Amino acid sequence: MSSTRRPRGISRALLLVAGAIVLLEVATALALAALSVVDVVRERNGAGIGVVLILVAYGLLQAWAAWRVTEGDRWARSPLVVTQLIQLLISFNLADVPGSITALLAGSAIVTLGCLLAPPVTRALSAEPPV
Secondary structure: OOOOOOOOHHHHHHHHHHHHHHHHHHHHHHHHHHHHHHHHHHHOOHHHHHHHHHHHHHHHHHHHHHHHHHOOOHHHHHHHHHHHHHHHHHHOOOOOOOHHHHHHHHHHHHHHHHHHOOHHHHHHOOOOOOO
């Protein structure tokens, strides 16, 4: 289910960069959840509770996957790749958001995907031992 050894060298560095970016995204999701809690309390909006729960769950699961992939667990790369692809698609569909936010969303997703899908990372997380 998971690889037996922790990635080293360039693959470790790439995974740490990807993990750091994901943790910044997690911090943003948790900050948005906190802001949503304030709105729920102020407006007594039942739908807002669902948004808070989704943002908190998303953030915690992303943080866990980022930690596990830096430890060499192969499975953890998949949810990170999927969520970065979704973020990339969302960034191109934001009409009423300033361009700097769109660029930040797209840029962080592209860099994270580049790190997660780089050949050294793929080799380090592969099931076969290096040749």
